[in-house]
Amino acid sequence: MIGGYIYKSEEEKISNRLKDILSNSFNLLQCYNHGFLFYDDNFPAKQTTSYSSENLTVLSQDLLITRDSDGNYTQIQSGNEFAELYRTEKQECLKKIVNDFRLIIVEKNRDDVILHLTSNRAGNGRIYYYQTDSGILFSSDIRFLFQILPFKVNDLALFAILKYGAVPEPLTISEDFFAVPPGKYLHYTFKDSSCRIKPYFQFEFPSDSEKFDETRRDEYLQPAKKVLRKSADFFSQRQSAILLSGGIDSSLYALYLNENYRGSIQGIHCTFGDSDPEFPFARELAEKIDARFLVGKMREENALQILEDTVRLTGHPFSDFSSMPIVYVLKFIKENVRNAEILIEGNGGDDCFGFPDLTSEQKFRIKNIFPGALKTVVSAIFRNSTSWKWESQNQLLSKILALTDVHERSPINYFLVLTPVNFLGLNTYRSWDSRLNDILEDGFSAYNPEGKNLSYQAQVTIRQLIHVNSRRWAAKAYSVGENLGLRVIYPYIWRDVLIEQGKIPWDLKTYNGIVKWPLKRLLEEYMPRDFIYRKKSGFVPPLVKWLTSPRFNGMVRDTLLSTNGNMARLIPSRIIDELLTDALQGKNLRHAILNFLWGAFFTERWIQNQQSP
Template sequence: MCGITGIFDTRGKRAIDRDVLQRMNESQFHRGPDEGGLHLEPGVGLGHRRLSIIDLSTGQQPLYNEDGSVCVVFNGEIYNFQALIPELQALGHVFHTKSDTEVIVHAWEAWGEACVERFRGMFAFALWDRNREVLFLARDRLGVKPLFYALLDDGTFLFGSELKSLLAHGGLKREIDPLAVEEYFALGYVAEPRCIFKQAKKLPPACTLKVGRGGTALPEPREYWDVRFTLDQRIGLDEACHELERRLEESIRLRMIAEVPLGAFLSGGVDSSAVVAMMAGLSAEPVNTCSISFSDPAYDEARFAQQVAERYHTRHFVDRVESDDFDLIDTLARLYDEPYADSSAIPTYRVCQLARRHVTVALSGDGGDESFGGYRRYQLHLMEEKLRALLPLGLRRPLFGLLGRLYPKADWAPRIFRAKTTFEALARTSVEAYFHSVSVIRNWQRAQIFSAAFKAELGGYNAQAVFDRHAARADTDDPLALIQYLDLHTYLIGDINTKVDRASMAHSLEVREPLMDHPLVEWLATLPSSLKVRNGESKFLLKKAMEPHLPHDIMYRPKMGFAVPLARWFRGPLRQRVRDGLLGGPLLDTGWFERDAVRRIVEQHEAGRRDHSTPIWVLLMFDAFLRNVMNA
């Protein structure tokens, strides 16, 4: 795992300032503390920070082809590189290293832009071809590795693994995009391809960008892959279980290739436990596993992780996190560069910190919920879909819309009486309802806290547009497949992968993702939805396949997740921080928020009348972004 950055002159061959490039590169030192390298020539500068994983002695970057005309900086892993080397050698290419990085330069020479279609892995890379005078950028299919870029007013093109490397250049305008703010307050993150700053963008997953000289604008990224939920495979449960085991084993075996200490995260949930079970069967030595326990038993899954560790005799490391571990707010703001509001970033940061003390590479169970159908909200959505099917939208929208407006919000009441959200969902289309269910701050509440001036800047834009854009390309009318597709293009990339990449790289830890192996994701998308959610049981196929390998109470217990006690924090130890951040300072100085509405949220929460912990956290992390990034 590494950090990449660079500068390219789209208008000529102006000299690249080495000191500026070095500053951009060193801003990502945490991503690769082992080595650093630069490439400079007229109009081009590439930078690389290396975390050595494979080919420790000769895998330095920037890395070149035989005559030095092609140069690459690369972040990630090409898991099938060993299979590609002999194929490229047969085409006449000569290898001087044993690294996966060198496969990229020769694959570019052999297959051009289509080279990315041959790569199986997680990657973001930039390649300069002097003969063609082309800078080529690419990002992996599921957006595991990040890549930011910007075109400055003077024609200078910047790119980097993290936004901080672009900011280190000094020429990027720190002008916030109001539409990105709307997306953040709706989703908890800024969705690809948008960036919090107007001048910058994220390269979308499964896309490439070819930048040359001349012209006044950048070309649009080219998509080279997408998952298709065909659901057309005729397969029995037993056969599907055997095939899933085979594919999991293959994916995990590829991700166990390393020349440094390797292990796995073990939360005690189904996904990470399945990964550890498969790793144990493939390893002659005990698997290193890392877990965190919480001092608050309501959030602690350590006993379940211990069961799996004991069953497979792993070398198990556990770190205890106190329930008042809230001192990371400013650290996270500086780490993520953009506003980011998933509070599970705190325990994720801690488990990465623990893991790095014992291993350099850790396998995770991320991506399992999206592909296997694991989220609780999936089952709720499927129940709502059955109700929506009973009446046409023309009748549902006015009827349930009225009930949703009239019915009181009753967070305090037993679940059976909390019908307001359900009424609101039944008044919507499927995509509108799903967006509503995953929104961290709902439309009506954003309308209350945003000022009239900020709403004018939005010009009617609503983050719902992100979901509408992806839904239009989903090519499925299956209720579960549609929302899985939406999550694979939004939540997985913008929230989960962002969280894990920044938290792991903060500690120079490489995290690998066997459940996001794209052939596995493609195969699962051909299976009927009844193999994913059946009779109210989520991850049906994965659990059936893992029954011989994992204890019953690991797989068939309520899902917990990485939660933290926000509500209690905001009424106790963080009470003054909330007041300082939300009722004064840079947040209200923006003029984008209604002071009275924000104050009402804070006071209602403090008094215990309502649980506003989520909107308070979203506002607090935006305040932290303003203090630590915007005004840095």
């Protein structure tokens, strides 16, 4: 964890609390008699980039990787090296770092102090901050800030988690704390206490204007293949482990990693009980690269302990019920994998190279034709029906209800909605939808350089990468790994991949109806077609089965129906009771309902954990 406190004049309540917490277990970098930066020892000292001089202070605990003159990836080895880069390039140096990183820069000019706080480009790492009239307090872990100042639950953030699965920046789960959004940095000037958020990365989509040439199918893929292999070559020189799901993304990257790896790759797979349809494929891939293959078996009796670990280790609340197996497998790695400095995750492959909603424009436009008022009426009529919450045999009714379960101002945002909001009867203000929409749209538009008229596919890709992947999917492992001392890396969302994916024609990302065709095509060089083009089952834990357990179901019920609970302010108790009774009885609840229950439950438990003495 990294952080700091920069001030004109110290606020006693902040400085005293910081002194108590930082006295023993943190390292300090003083900043010109106007504050300090700090960092913990969760990673070895050699993996922390720090520098301090009379006019520049730098701090990061992430790898800082650039390209050398030959185009190969190389790590910045010291704070001195980065300081020299910054003095030469200033803020432009942020664009030269290819991996995801968080970075604090404090620069002293003649009569001012300038602070830069940088969040991940497309990963989940953020810098959180609290601004006062006299200074600014910040940290890469929002939970640390809760030890300094009161945690006031933000009800708009609760609604965002229930509806969209995550809180869009700069909002956070607490009313008084804010987050620097992905791909951006905060520019704070000491003299006038002003904060401005500026982008250091924006998406480009040359594919929007280039005509697709069928004869060049394989040629289009070569630049992306080249940068993926270069990053794999970089990690092949380090002690790396990789999560092997049996899917396309991790399999292709493991094969690239194996080409120059010194020794045997450590591949890790997580199964649920003794039946896992993806296990044979993960094992097949592991055997092909002669990996040291480790398998963690997560069983039903582990669920309650893993739940507590998930609440304790996760950096912020969001909705994705595959969080629990990710926490399980990371703890398994910590206990069973020796000398692994880096853990490679395959998230980002779908987002960059093809996902189903690239072809859903017409469906969303049809859904948007229905006025919001009509949807409200229809949902009220059918609220007592089971078709909106159970997997239904009445396909016609299910399709009608799916058209009325939510209304979005922008049709592109329908795919971001996780829950059937209209049927849940949440106790929220109508203005909340407008506020969240404005925050989302302001954020997404900032990734579009010069306000270009982007295609539907480009707009939905930005949303997929920034909201679905950065705020949800990458969140499952990132902060948990940090808390366990594991550095989790996502090479599919490195800068050069984000650039090259924008050049691949849209027709190839869903070629002949095959999503993620570019990666599948590249994998044909190594694996048989029945491995590549099979139906993928996905990494989904047995939450349905857990909810049929009276003990697990009872814990969820007690948590969400607590009279002093936070979610109780938004969710009618009738809805919680009804859905959990259905789950206990083994009803076939829809995926959207499971997301809703998990998001509400996990968020409530996470808040309780932060507010407990």
